[in-house]
Amino acid sequence: MPQWFVKGLRRGVVTTRYPAHADSSASILPTPPGFRPEELTSQIADSLVQICPSCALTRAGDELIFDAGACTACGQCRESAPRAVATSGEFELATTDRSALVKRIPLLGEAGQ
């Protein structure tokens, strides 16, 4: 049972205090993935590009391009490569600049440096 429901019954107030205070339910929201460049080899990146159902991931040279605007937070990349991909936990993603949502993530070199 969500915490706010129990607290709300006790205090009589159920309204979140966001944005002045953090919301307790923010941690269970589905959020886009976060990447660990030290684990992200080009093979893993290619497999992630193949997996992504909404084409949020594309490959350009030695970078993985992640479009957070296209991401549906399905979690398939995290399941297929749990070492390289984790949940970012970021839900405050609104922006006035569409290109700010496109992130470039550097890949690990072939030699493993």
Next chain:
Amino acid sequence: MTPHTPVTGSSAGAASADTEKAAAEALRRSVTSQFGRSLHIRTLDTGSCAACEQEIRLLAAPHYDLQRLGFFFTPAPRHADLLLVTGPMLRAFGVAAQKTYEAMPGPKLVVATGACALGGVFQPDAFSFGSVDQLLPVDVWIPGCPPSPLALLQGLLVAVDRLAERIPRLGFVAGSES
């Protein structure tokens, strides 16, 4: 599905992008000074799956209580200051969307809501424009499929310049936030 290049706004050329940015900045300032703490929202479904509408509906529920922040939903575009657009902008809906936008009094804001509206799910084809910015000038983008009510709240507050954007600081790389 073939990978497609991300949509990066309808503007072409650096100079026009700069003037557009300056105009958007001026609009945001005027919104803050003119509307203060009150803003009326008209939602527009341009062919979404209604998941975004479910989340938008929850904004008025007691837990999120949109009204405490000075936002109100209005049924008429004539009374609206902000257009909350969901869906990939179907071509069949193009005229209606344009008319809705034109019916709103200025200054007005357009907020693209959800991955479809941002051009992430559908490519431009015979049935849809692919993203909202192909037809309407978008001021704020709210990603998510669907965006949670908290994400929508943050987006609305970003739209009226009462909350700073976080996304430029995020790299989606572990420990990258400055």
